Amino acid sequence: MTRRLLIKIEQKQKAIGTVTVAFDRFLGRISYPIHNRLYRLTGGRVGHRSPAGPMLLLTSTGRRTGVARTHGLLYLEREGHYYVVASNGGRSSNPNWLYNVRHEPNVKVQAGSRRFDAAAHVLDTDERSIVWPALTAFYPGWAHYETLTVRILQVVRLDPKI
Numbered sequence: 001m002t003r004r005l006l007i008k009i010e011q012k013q014k015a016i017g018t019v020t021v022a023f024d025r026f027l028g029r030i031s032y033p034i035h036n037r038l039y040r041l042t043g044g045r046v047g048h049r050s051p052a053g054p055m056l057l058l059t060s061t062g063r064r065t066g067v068a069r070t071h072g073l074l075y076l077e078r079e080g081h082y083y084v085v086a087s088n089g090g091r092s093s094n095p096n097w098l099y100n101v102r103h104e105p106n107v108k109v110q111a112g113s114r115r116f117d118a119a120a121h122v123l124d125t126d127e128r129s130i131v132w133p134a135l136t137a138f139y140p141g142w143a144h145y146e147t148l149t150v151r152i153l154q155v156v157r158l159d160p161k162i
Contacts, residue, residue: 090148
């Protein structure tokens with residue numbers, strides 16, 4: 001790739017990341033519960049598609065409370081697996097759902113109209129290095145989020161149970 005093209009890609013990543021970080025930090029607490037409710041009520045017809053890409057609903061069990069919690073997450077489907085990134089908008093801490101799936105990997109997923117049980121697997125460093133380029137090509141914002149924090153953004157593979 002030429003230097004000029006690389007600079008344009010970096011600028012695009014930063015712009016996408018900046019907009020989504022601003023949305024997450026200022027409107028997220030209000031909009032995410034509404035999004036999740038509409039997603040469920042419409043069977044995924046509303047809320048599955050977003051400007052950044054497709055979203056799924058991940059329901060995990062709280063590791064301390066035992067209460068089911070649902071989070072709308074951008075995902076990449078690849079070879080029958082669903083990949084989500086524990087970006088937490090580039091914050092310095094992991095999202096709570098990551099701790100929950102580490103503690104209890106049996107989760108429920110809704111991707112569009114499809115609902116299924118899945119096993120959540122947090123990728124190790126080698127597994128992550130294989131899929132990370134595809135994830136950041138799919139959604140450059142994840143690469144930008146990683147510049148906002150010192151932590152490595154964890155990747156979780158959701159394996160549908162048959």
